[in-house]
Structures are given as structure tokens and as C-alpha cells.
Amino acid sequence: MKRFDFKEILEITCRLYVFFFLTVYGIGKVIGGQFYTAARIPDEIAQMPIGLVPDFELAWVFMGRSYGYILFIALAEIIGAFLLLFNKTKLVGTLILIPIMVNVIVFDIFFLDEYGALAGATLYLLMLLIIVVINKEKMSDILIELVSTEVQLKTSSKEKTLKYSIVLVIIVLIFIGDQLIVNFLGYGKG
Known part of the structure; x- marks a missing residue:
């Protein structure tokens, strides 16, 4: 019988958890569940002078202004999350999702006035970082390969x-x- 491997269980837990939630968020963006598109701006926000619009609503309107931008972020979340499902692509998915989560966290810090979304994004980032730490040898090999230079003649x-x-x-x-x-x-x- 194989010995219980806590790191493997932790990694799989992190991968599946992040996969599920970022897929849900990505699909939510595609079907219009996030951000205020031109057709979904609340009347009280649409009629307010722009200088008086609260930070969150202004950011939500701005982010929803371009469906192409929404689709780009959604597909990056969905593809990155999907790549987490497979051992051979989990690190690629992780490296796609880390900058997205950092951006979400910075966005939430500066524009949100409720911090539940910030807590969720921080949890997803921590789980992605756990995946990196668990795979530190592979990540180290990748980094060494990226920065190594062959000996050149003088x-x-x-x-x-x-x-x-x-x-x-x-x-x-x-x-x-x-x-x-x-x-x-x-x-x-x-």
C-alpha cells in the first residue's frame, strides 16, 4: 500500500478548488454575470455625474465597457483553470493564473468597498502559490533553464x-x- 502523501493531496485540493471557482468566474464573465455592460448599468449610476460615481461602480462600468476585454480575461481564467486539471500542464495553468489573481487583488484593494471578493481572490492566489511551492524543484529547473547562458567565446x-x-x-x-x-x-x- 502506498504511503499517504499529504503534499499530493494538498496540491490536488488546491488545483481542483481554483479550477472550479475560476471556471465559474470565467463563465460568469462570458454570459454577462460580472461587470456593468452598457445594457446593464443601473439607472441610478447611469444618471449620476461621473465625478460622483462611487469607485466600485465606476470600475465595474469601465471593466464592462469592452466585451472583448471581458472575453480575454474570461478565457484566460478558463484556460488557466482547465490546465490545472492535468499534471503535465498544471504549472502552465498556475503561471497563467497568478498574474490574473494579482491583478484582481490589486483591483479589489483599490476599488471595492467590501472585502469578500478580495478574500476569495487572495485564497486563490495562495493556493496557486502552494502549487508552485510544492513543485519548487520543477520551477527551479525552469527558471535555471530560462536564465542560463551557454559559455560563449570571448x-x-x-x-x-x-x-x-x-x-x-x-x-x-x-x-x-x-x-x-x-x-x-x-x-x-x-
């Missing part, structure tokens, strides 16, 4: 100067092209 200062001069010219050309595009398309109202 290059002369002349070669380095030439290489970085070319890089500088390319950066200037990209900047000029970028500014031409921005000026052609316009800056917007901001």
Missing part, C-alpha cells in the same frame, strides 16, 4: 562595439517607424 571589444552599434541603429529605425505609425493613426483622446 568577443573582442571591437566586435562588441560593432554589434551594439548595429543594435542601436536598429532601435532608432524601429522607434522612427513606431512614431510614424502612431502619428499616422493618432494618439487617441488620452
